[in-house]
Each structure stands twice: as structure tokens, then as C-alpha cells.
Amino acid sequence: MTTAPRPILFVSLPESGLLNPMLVLARELARRGTPDLWFATDEPRRADVQGSAGRTPVEFASLGEVFSELSAVSWSDEVYREVTQSSRFKAHRAVIRQSYRPDLQAEKYRRLESVVAKIDPALMVIESMSSFAVDLALTRNIPFVLSVPFLPSNVLTSHNPFGSSYTPKSFPVPHSGLPYPMNFGQRLGNMLFKLRTLALFLNPGMGKVLSEDNRIRKELGLPAASPMTRIDRAEMVLCNSVPELDYPFDVPEKMKLVGAVMPPLPEASGAADDGLGAWLDARSSVVYMGFGTITRLTREQVGALVEVARRLDGRHDVLWKLPEEQQHLLPAPESLPGNLRIESWLPSQLDVLAHPAVAVFFTHGGGNGFHEGVYFGKPLVVRPLWVDCFDQAVRGRDFGISLTLDRPQTVDPDDVVDKLTRVLDDPSFRRRAERLGGLQRAAGGRVRAADLILDLPALSRPGSSDRTPVQN
Incomplete structure (x- = not known):
């Protein structure tokens, strides 16, 4: 008796920089004839997903319209000036204040919840900024792969000076633009960046948002928010980089650095x-x-x-x-x-x-x-x-x-x-x-990334090793 394959569900926010590498990976699996591929994102990207068919289709699952508060391309000119100002910490703070919206994340969670209930995925491949999808995978105990289009240290370094981190304590915090190693002044600036990020959430205004987040998480039965949970609980972390493009540190075994995930070229006739x-x-x-x-x-x-x-x-x-x-x-x-x-x-x-x-x-x-x-x-x-x-x-x-x-x-x-x-x-x-x-x-790009996904235990089933040879 053979077991029917269960779907792979990709989830991403609609921004091109986040979604495009995920689409390339989904299309590679479709090209190989992998069955039951689904891609959940916001409605405006429907045509991009539906144009991803290979030997098998990639089905589109709508998460509704784009929430402008979560989409940088639709922010007001005033917000744009704040998030691109010369002070790196103030710009970092402005991004958090603009995009930390528990109510909107909860709405995306509920929409994705209905998709998951419908298709019952064996595995989710989640873009690293889609925290609502990580929450759902954890709550439903669905194995997931985290997709990272940034440098590896971007997701492995904690902004919290007291939190766990996969990089050394002296490592430059993400968004600081600091080098490594640092001189004394830079080390001080690095610590202040972390402390000011922590203090941001002690501000009364942000404290209210944090309380709202805690209330919503309790209502939805979500685990407590923790920056490293998405790494700790992932089956694998696919990072579109190589070690030589980041400052040196010990990369955890579960992070696979596959380089830029490129489609076959040329793309255009x-x-x-x-x-x-x-x-x-x-x-x-x-x-x-x-x-x-x-x-x-x-x-x-x-x-x-x-x-x-x-x-x-x-x-x-x-x-x-x-x-x-x-x-x-x-x-x-x-x-x-x-x-x-x-x-x-x-x-x-x-x-x-x-x-x-x-x-x-x-x-x-x-x-x-x-x-x-x-x-x-x-x-x-x-x-x-x-x-x-x-x-x-x-x-x-x-x-x-x-x-x-x-x-x-x-x-x-x-x-x-x-x-x-x-x-x-x-x-x-x-x-x-x-x-x-x-x-x-x-490093292998899309081909190695697809191989790594198809070799995961979550997709093991009779006949799963009979994969179509890949033409590079």
C-alpha cells in the first residue's frame, strides 16, 4: 500500500526581495514534477505564482490583499523618510514601529490557518519575515524550512543583549552597519544599539503594542514570541548566501548556505x-x-x-x-x-x-x-x-x-x-x-536547495527516492 503524497506549502510576504527566491525554488520543484505544490501569499502576486507551472503546477493560495502597514512599497513619504534617515538606530526603530502590528499579523495567521486546514501540508517552506506562518507551523506541529534571503548573521544574531544568539556576543547587531572586528568605540556603539532596541519595548507606546501581541497570542494559542525560535524549531534553514560573504562565525549545522537562488538563464527572450x-x-x-x-x-x-x-x-x-x-x-x-x-x-x-x-x-x-x-x-x-x-x-x-x-x-x-x-x-x-x-x-543555488528539501524526513514516503534526474 502506498501513501499519497501530502503537499508542500510555500509562504511569503509579497515584497519582491522576499518572494522571488521562494518562487524560483517552487518552480524548480515543479520542473522536477514534484506533486502538490502550493504557494500562499497576498492576492496581487497571484499571476506570478500561477505562472510557475513546470511538469506539475504550483497552486496559488490567497492571503488576501496587501496590508499597507506591512508593505514598505506603500508606506507614506513621511514614513519612508523616517526609515531611511541617516541614523541607523532611528531608522531601525522606525521600521519596528511601522511594521510591528500584531493585529495584522493575526489576520494573516487566520487566513493562512484556513489554507492549512484545506491542504494539510507535510512541510511548510516559510520566508523568514513571515512570522505569522512560523507561529502557525509551531502551533500545528508542522515541519518547516526557513528561507533566508539575507546574510546568515541577519537571522542568527539577537538584537537583545541578554538573549541567546548563534553568533558571538561581540558580533555586529543586524542593521547597525558595523564591521567585525570592532574598535572600542564601535563595540560601545554595538552594545548601545542592542540596549536601545530593548528599551524601545519599554516605551509606553510600544508597551501597549507588546501587551496587545501577548493578548492575541494567548487568544490564538500561540507560543511566546522569541526571536530565535524560528531557527531552533526549523527542520532546516536555507540561506541564499555563502560563508565568505559574511564575517566569520560558526554556522549551525541546520543552516544550509546555498548561494543566490537563481532561475535558469536567460529569463527573457x-x-x-x-x-x-x-x-x-x-x-x-x-x-x-x-x-x-x-x-x-x-x-x-x-x-x-x-x-x-x-x-x-x-x-x-x-x-x-x-x-x-x-x-x-x-x-x-x-x-x-x-x-x-x-x-x-x-x-x-x-x-x-x-x-x-x-x-x-x-x-x-x-x-x-x-x-x-x-x-x-x-x-x-x-x-x-x-x-x-x-x-x-x-x-x-x-x-x-x-x-x-x-x-x-x-x-x-x-x-x-x-x-x-x-x-x-x-x-x-x-x-x-x-x-x-x-x-x-x-554552493548549488536552487538545485541544491530543492535537493535538500526533497531529502527531508517530513517528505519521506514510499517511492520518494525515485526522483527525476535534474538537468542543470
């Missing part, structure tokens, strides 16, 4: 790129500027970046992914330099980064962009946006693969051109990026 591929083919050195989906530039910053392209004219071409809703900030078309190409949308950023003409990636330094640029051996210039971007930036600088703008909150053309020129003219940046890219590719 030549007909879909509106001549972009031919444009790249005709260039010898291209600066690619892409600042993610959250960055909101001012008119002055847009003008400064146009000036950067102008100053590079004759030496380098510039490809700039600038969202359509920000293009009204551009100067008159006739005043744009001839070496600048602006696109509101790219069929595939990965195809662009993979192109041999792209010599440097000018980025906001988010987890995906940082790892993707290095995966393709591209050195970086980083204008850190917020929270984890400063952590990636300081590691890239210390590992010799990137430089960081002196004043990231503004865009000074002198500073940007200086950093770009130094990275472009010094071949050591590219050599080190190519070495680290090779380590990422050797």
Missing part, C-alpha cells in the same frame, strides 16, 4: 527585451544602476544621477532602471547625455547582470541585489537605503568587492563618480567579486 540585449551587445563597459522597488528618489537626486552619467560619457555607458512613476523627475529628454539608457522595467535584471558588458552594479545594497551582483562577478558601488543594506555594504567594502557612498542620503555626483571610477579602474574589485561569485555558484 530576445523579443521581450525591446532591443536591450542588442544595446548591451554593442557596448564595451556599462554601469548598471538599479535601486530596488522601495527606493524613492527626489528631483535633485535624479538630476544628480543624470549628471553622473554625463561625466562618464566617452568612457562608460549607463543603464538605469528608473520606475515610471519617478521618471517625471527627469530633466528634458533633449538634455539627457547620449550614453544614458533609462528603462522603467527590465524583463530580467539577472540577464542584465549576467551580460559581459556590465562592469559594475550601482545598487541600494539589498540582500538580493548584493548577492546577485556578486553571483555574476560584478563589483558594486552601494548607496545603502535602510536596515540590512548597511550590513551588506560594510561587508562588501571589507571584502574588497564594493565601495559605499560617503553620503548615501544624498547623491553627490563627485562622490558617485569617484567611487564608480575607483571600482572600474582597479581590477582587484572584479577579481574578488568573480572569486566570490564562483563560490556562490559552487
Whole structure:
């Protein structure tokens, strides 16, 4: 008698930086013919999930509309300024105050609860920011894998100075942008960052939110909130990085560092790129500027970046992914330099980064962009946006693969051109990026991640070892 396979349920928040690696992994399992794949996220990502079919489909499970309070792309301009301010702790505090919403997390929990009751998953694969899904897996005793699109230390280092942590006590706290090892002043700043985070929850306003969280958790029968529970209780932690891109520490055995999780390339056909591929083919050195989906530039910053392209004219071409809703900030078309190409949308950023003409990636330094640029051996210039971007930036600088703008909150053309020129003219940046890219590719990416998931005991069943061979 054979046992019918039970589903694998992926759960993610809808932000591209969190969801996209999960989609790549779900599509890899679908390509292999893995049955009963489900993906739960917010309604606007329905088409992305339903376009993931391979030999088997990936079924979409809706968690309803996006809650704007939990989605950085929909925050007000005032909140955006607070979470991207120059003080790293104040920006970190603003993110917590904006996104710590127990009532909304509870609503997502209830919606996911109905999905789980319907499909009865054998395993959940949960993006690391989806705390409501971790709570549900723990409450229902469902084995789960945690998916991490950040540096490994991001989820293994406690913000609480008295809490348990998988990294040394002297390790830089996430979002601090501090190096390792540190001098005395930096160690003091690191401890103050932790103490101020702890004190944040002693504030009367946040205390009320914490009390609400405790009440809701008791009502839903959830375990007490603990930052490391998601690590301790996971069957496995899949991290889209490699040890060499983080400061050294002993990574726990359950964390599998598989490098950037990339789809098969090219992602887009030549007909879909509106001549972009031919444009790249005709260039010898291209600066690619892409600042993610959250960055909101001012008119002055847009003008400064146009000036950067102008100053590079004759030496380098510039490809700039600038969202359509920000293009009204551009100067008159006739005043744009001839070496600048602006696109509101790219069929595939990965195809662009993979192109041999792209010599440097000018980025906001988010987890995906940082790892993707290095995966393709591209050195970086980083204008850190917020929270984890400063952590990636300081590691890239210390590992010799990137430089960081002196004043990231503004865009000074002198500073940007200086950093770009130094990275472009010094071949050591590219050599080190190519070495680290090779380590990422050797880590296995989506293929190894899929293998690791299918080998978990939670999916063991008669015939489970008869997997279709993978074509890389």
C-alpha cells in the first residue's frame, strides 16, 4: 500500500526581495514534477505564482490583499523618510514601529490557518519575515524550512543583549552597519544599539503594542514570541548566501548556505527585451544602476544621477532602471547625455547582470541585489537605503568587492563618480567579486536547495527516492 503524497506549502510576504527566491525554488520543484505544490501569499502576486507551472503546477493560495502597514512599497513619504534617515538606530526603530502590528499579523495567521486546514501540508517552506506562518507551523506541529534571503548573521544574531544568539556576543547587531572586528568605540556603539532596541519595548507606546501581541497570542494559542525560535524549531534553514560573504562565525549545522537562488538563464527572450540585449551587445563597459522597488528618489537626486552619467560619457555607458512613476523627475529628454539608457522595467535584471558588458552594479545594497551582483562577478558601488543594506555594504567594502557612498542620503555626483571610477579602474574589485561569485555558484543555488528539501524526513514516503534526474 502506498501513501499519497501530502503537499508542500510555500509562504511569503509579497515584497519582491522576499518572494522571488521562494518562487524560483517552487518552480524548480515543479520542473522536477514534484506533486502538490502550493504557494500562499497576498492576492496581487497571484499571476506570478500561477505562472510557475513546470511538469506539475504550483497552486496559488490567497492571503488576501496587501496590508499597507506591512508593505514598505506603500508606506507614506513621511514614513519612508523616517526609515531611511541617516541614523541607523532611528531608522531601525522606525521600521519596528511601522511594521510591528500584531493585529495584522493575526489576520494573516487566520487566513493562512484556513489554507492549512484545506491542504494539510507535510512541510511548510516559510520566508523568514513571515512570522505569522512560523507561529502557525509551531502551533500545528508542522515541519518547516526557513528561507533566508539575507546574510546568515541577519537571522542568527539577537538584537537583545541578554538573549541567546548563534553568533558571538561581540558580533555586529543586524542593521547597525558595523564591521567585525570592532574598535572600542564601535563595540560601545554595538552594545548601545542592542540596549536601545530593548528599551524601545519599554516605551509606553510600544508597551501597549507588546501587551496587545501577548493578548492575541494567548487568544490564538500561540507560543511566546522569541526571536530565535524560528531557527531552533526549523527542520532546516536555507540561506541564499555563502560563508565568505559574511564575517566569520560558526554556522549551525541546520543552516544550509546555498548561494543566490537563481532561475535558469536567460529569463527573457530576445523579443521581450525591446532591443536591450542588442544595446548591451554593442557596448564595451556599462554601469548598471538599479535601486530596488522601495527606493524613492527626489528631483535633485535624479538630476544628480543624470549628471553622473554625463561625466562618464566617452568612457562608460549607463543603464538605469528608473520606475515610471519617478521618471517625471527627469530633466528634458533633449538634455539627457547620449550614453544614458533609462528603462522603467527590465524583463530580467539577472540577464542584465549576467551580460559581459556590465562592469559594475550601482545598487541600494539589498540582500538580493548584493548577492546577485556578486553571483555574476560584478563589483558594486552601494548607496545603502535602510536596515540590512548597511550590513551588506560594510561587508562588501571589507571584502574588497564594493565601495559605499560617503553620503548615501544624498547623491553627490563627485562622490558617485569617484567611487564608480575607483571600482572600474582597479581590477582587484572584479577579481574578488568573480572569486566570490564562483563560490556562490559552487554552493548549488536552487538545485541544491530543492535537493535538500526533497531529502527531508517530513517528505519521506514510499517511492520518494525515485526522483527525476535534474538537468542543470
